[in-house]
Amino acid sequence: MKTLIRGGRVIDPLQGIDANRDVLIENGFVTQIGEHLDAAGVRVVDASNAFVAPGFIDMHVHLREPGQTHKETIATGTAAAVAGGFTAVACMPNTEPALDSAAIVSEVVRRADAAGLARVYPVGAITRGRAGAELAPYHLLADAACVAFSDDGSTPRDARVLRNAARYAADLAHCFISHCEDADLKGDAVMNEGEASMRLGLDGSPGLAEDVIVARDLLIAQDTGKAWHIAHVSTANSLELIRWARGRGVRVTCEVTPHHLAFVDDRFDDYRADSKVNPPLRDARDRDALRAGVLDGTIDAFATDHAPHGLDEKAQLLSAAPVGFTGLEIAVGAYALALPELGLERYVTLLSVNPARILGVPGGSLAVGSAGDVTVFADRPWTVDARLFRSKGKNTPFDGLTLPRRALATVIDGAVVFEHGRVLPREEVPA
């Protein structure tokens, strides 16, 4: 099977390419990158007036399977991923049951293969059942295809447990991914603590709830030498702590979501849960610090924290509604909306190069011999209509907004899985 991505502006930071090139993929791998490649007898993806990048990888999504298939399935989640321009996603372990055994992880992999869309990289739990007490079997989980470990959705309260986990797993290259939120400081909060929460009479979670856990985890990372990744950074102080830790030699990376870059905590005047998320949308000072952190290189990766829920669940009162919303299908445009000044090379680095590097998975480059995973995208404004999402989650604070950029085509292993607005299951790649 041969596929030619023709006529696009190739952005490949690792090769230092930013030029109009054709990309030829044969048998799942990039075999040529050059000008005016022969298109005879190959499947052609027209990328004229568009950008061509190594496939985008979302290292933080919730596919809800097993256990919560009314919110999302691996099939619907990966359909949303490819429709959003992502060739791969890392799925978090807060499923029911949690991804804390090789058998469950293997089942996720099997269902992802059956769906035949985006690559799915499971993230294993740090503690059994994400209960924060007993260590998960890291080597078994790694053998079963886990690419990192996290108790995402929460964090072990007991620092000794987390330290032991990091020490035990030190011989694995897999990083620990921290959901930094102190449950006690957060309390019953439904939004950020600040002027808006005071005015609205809503319980607020202070930025401090994130900062103290970031500090704790960075110190444990320093102590154990474990590679660490801080998920969905949302405060200016967290970024300062990360810079401090790097200065001390700690191996730490971090990600930011589109919603924390785009919005602040002024979205609750109607008391609807559409923007309820953890960590909560912060204030303008934090948002501005996050934007600066992307531009100055402190933030390594874009990640959506795609967290679909049923519309009826999100329609509940603020206190009862679940946190999070869908993100895969708006991400490419949302990042561009929040950071119009961000250069394309850095944009691709945050969406592809760095997620691949942090997770240690294929991708991040279109060099000859690389996996044939490609995202074609363009600066073409479009208006979000969440009702049309492939994801079962139809809720996003970006609904109704016009975004400046969108994915046009998604190619995995040389197979075109999304093009012309249609999702196409991956064909079997001949051996």
Next chain:
Amino acid sequence: MAPRSLLDVDDLAPAELVGVLDRAVAFRDALPSRSLLAGVPVLNLFFEASTRTATSFTLAEQRVGADVISFAPGASSLGKGETIADTALTLHGIGVRVIVVRHHESGFARRLADAFDGHVVNAGDGTHAHPTQALLDLMTLRQEFGRFAGLRVAIVGDILHSRVARSNIVGMTMLGIDVTLVGPATLLPDAFASHGVRIERDLDALLPSLDAVMMLRIQRERISGGLLPSLDDYTQRYQLNRARLRSLRNDAVILHPGPYNRGVELTDDVLDDPRSRYVAQVHNGVFVRMAVLDLLVNGAAVAA
């Protein structure tokens, strides 16, 4: 055009607010006929226990001739968000035109009003707002001083959990009252300072300069919740008592939305003090609520 609902004080323009107070005074001076809301079905929907407010609303509704229905579902499943729209639709279908609602969650009244094709009066939602209480407080202040602009008022105590304080902050600042909030940082975070009001931790320093002081109820569970070390520690700094009454000017007044905790935020001396306006507040509440219902249902053009 009159607002459709009263969810907080700022649903009223300043002139409208004063108009409501004028109308309430007129009703107090001479009760209107019972034809103002004759036959209008009004539902009192109280998810939270209430004595003063529920009774006051009921009396106000009866005095303007409404068909009053009272329902106290408690914290039942009706409070769950997925049924708000259905509930609103059902109630409208039954014929209810006005819902007076109290709920333990901030924003419930707003969510109900968004779904209900009629008038909603917020009788207290979570820690967010209690507009008719603020209106009756304002009515009491105007009765006392004949004006709002330049009055110096302190609100003292648990501001964080007080819907009364929030609505009063909105209403008082709207009318040019100089508002100072007083309390410990755990019950009065610095973030309140951005509402156009000042924060003061030292009640003693402030008292002599005040025209009015509004004391808020302090709940004992704030100690178990880790917000107060002890009631003794709190009262040492913030209780209005005999000693502090001496600092308060003779022409100043003391307000309390009730229910009060004797011996906590105030002592019996305060309740016996001639500057206390607790009874006037409660009395004014009925007329304010009559005026609000009249405004919402009949609009501004109907003379009192």
